[in-house]
Amino acid sequence: MNNHYKHIIWDWNGTLFNDVELCLDVLNGLLLRNELNPITITKYREIFTFPVKDYYAKAGLDLEKYSFEILGKEWMDEYQNRRLEARLFHNAEKYLQKIFSSGVEQSILSAYKQDTLLELVNHFQLSKYFTYLNGLDHIYATSKVDLGKELMEKLNHEKGEVLLVGDTVHDFEVAREIGADCVLIASGHQSKSKLVECKVKVYENLDEMMNNFKFTNQSISII
Ligand SMILES: [Mg+2]
Structure with a gap:
């Protein structure tokens, strides 16, 4: 170029x-609350994608079972509260x-x-x-x-x-x-x-x- x-x-x-570590931390909170295993930063960087719905699924959240809108809102509420970290x-x-x-x-x-x-x-x-x-x-x-x-x-x-x-x-x-x-x-x-x-x-x-x-x-x- x-x-x-x-x-x-x-x-x-x-x-x-x-906000990489913050996003990972919020996601891991969501996984733990849904009785799923937390993921590492390496795995996070490998699965992260747009639309974010796709990486929720790759992180282990079954979107047939959990509503993406509810999970997304839960993620965002916590992220918003902690964004200045x-x-x-x-x-x-x-x-x-x-x-x-x-x-x-x-x-x-x-x-x-x-x-x-x-x-x-x-x-x-x-x-x-x-x-x-x-x-x-x-x-x-x-x-x-x-x-x-x-x-x-x-x-x-x-x-x-x-x-x-x-x-x-x-x-x-x-x-x-x-x-x-x-x-x-x-x-x-x-x-x-x-x-x-x-x-x-x-x-x-x-x-x-x-x-x-x-x-x-x-x-x-x-x-
Ligand atoms: Mg970006």
């Missing part, structure tokens, strides 16, 4: 916001600041509910770095494609000028659907072995990604 990016679209959960990834704010200062614009495209996204971004005092903050209007973490398409229309950039940074195969699929390039980070919700199947650059963490970003003339290219 020799493109020069003028806009970075960030995923939030698992990319900027490190999670922190930003190492150096996340420093890198948002660096990209912002370079003149490259940034937005967030999240499967999070919009009001929760805004609250958290404000909690970490990050809103100043973003042009648009886009979340979903319900709690069930479905697809970001439609939201992404709306965002791309607003950005109105040429092909090859928008880069999406995410931590899941779904982020890659969204990028492809909306016409953005994509890089992935393997310190979030999915394992590196899954992410490399997307055939885009996969970095261990934000630090490695930033080391591969070259800043020139209010744009970013990838070394």
